[in-house]
Amino acid sequence: MPRRPDRPAAPGPRAETVVRRIDPAAHARLVGLARRHRGTLFMVLHAALALVLRRAGAGDDIAIGAPVAARTAGVPDDLIGFFVNLVVLRTDLSGDPTGAELLARVRHGDIAAFAHQDVPFETVVADLNPARAPGRHPLVDVVLALQNNARAELRLPGVRSRVEVVRTGAARFELLVDVTDEHGPAGEPAGIALTIEYQAEVFDPAVPQWLADALLRVLDALAARPQDRLSALDELVDPPAAPVEAAVPASPVPGRRPYLGPRTELERRLAATWAEVLGVDRVGVHDDFFVLGGNSLRAVRVAARIAATERRRLTTTQIFATPTVAGLAEALAAAPSRAEPGIPRLPRIPRVRSAPTVGEE
Structure with missing residues (x-):
């Protein structure tokens, strides 16, 4: 993705958001597309996002993160706790496939990845051992999250309640594509809320706005013409303007130099x-x-x-x-040396004798 050339080496977490909506009719078309290709709405979103990232210059081998609840058969349903894990989904866009062929690739890759969702993300990072850089996620820059769980409802006599999303103002990833799947009383598609949260020090506002608009156009084209090849879908959106990257040094490639023992x-x-x-x-x-x-x-x-x-x-x-x-x-x-920390002494609290009770002499 085109990043700001003046971004700091370790960007801060300050977040900005871009919001778009997909109407119920378009939502229904996407659900129908997923069903016809034996997939899910998430897989359709994943394919479209990968295509947009490719158009932005990310290449043909794209890794996208996906948070999962990680409450599989090994976790009891009544156990309280936070089990969310991050799964890395790798997408192959090489060879100019059709939209339908891309969906098949995404379906195959997602199913294989979710079959291993219990593997802790820390274990994956430790085994792959990628080059680290301050302020950068070790494996992915973009995360796709679909909020499709049943809404929590609070029912109290004489009280009306609703769920309201409150953003923290801090971004954990460079780009988070947060999608909320909405349904009517009978379960019919009622629209999709699309929120892109991004690190303000990494991207100019025009880049996530371009991504949001491009994602809507690609989703609409996939639903209408899944037989089109990616090269034809690329023509739907112009790539974003790429700033000069010379101001930012490349991340170091890990490697081992000849052994030299400690000298001091x-x-x-x-x-x-x-x-x-x-x-x-x-x-x-x-x-x-x-x-x-x-x-x-x-x-x-x-x-x-x-x-x-x-x-x-x-x-x-x-x-x-x-x-x-x-x-x-x-x-x-x-670095300046700091004094040896002492054990702080608490102030002495004088004992106060309580007033005599009835019958006490």
Whole structure:
């Protein structure tokens, strides 16, 4: 996606939204398209979003995240808790398939991915071990969520209630396409609410607005002409203007340099902490923390241990920014030392004798 050339290296979470609506008639056509191709509304939305991202320059191999409730057979229905997991859906748009062929690919890929939705996302990230960058999700930039659960209803005598969505104003992903599927009293399609939430420091407002309008046009074309090839569907929308990207350095490619052992006492202490947390025999000063098997949870453990032993402030953001012993040692050496924290003494509360009760002398 075309990102702002002046975006910071670690964008903040401030979010903006773009809202569009799909009328009940168009909603019904999309549901009919899904049924004719043995799919679901989510799969139709997934195919259309992948096509729009391709038009924006994302290529023919696109990964989109999808949150799932993760309440499968292994989780009791009456167990209270938050089990949501993120599944990465990979989409192949190569070869100029028809819309119907793309739907078949998406259906096959989604079913295969959802069959493994119980695998924790942290496990997937640890096994794939992608290059990390501050402020960036490790595997996906775009997430598609379909809110199609039964609406919660609060029924009280003499009280009318309704569900109202309240946005936090903070974006967890660069782009979240949040879709709400609405139905009438008899279950008939009653329209779709489409909300695109995006990181304001990453995208100019014109880009998510373009994506919202392009998504509506592609959905309408897929429902009307699924036999058209993607090259014909591409002609429905002009690609967004791409800003110059020279101001933003490319993400580093993970790799291991020749082993070089610690050279100072500080580097030796840091390397020993890393080796203990990561469960490895040795750590070189140029070894990448995440290539060795580190993740965000282990980064928290390392930051806490180093901050306690070195008496210097250390955050996980610093580990993401300088994921080597040499780089971290240099940053810590330049950081001011903080005093040993003492145990705060609580103010002494004087004992107050209560008033005598009846019969007490």
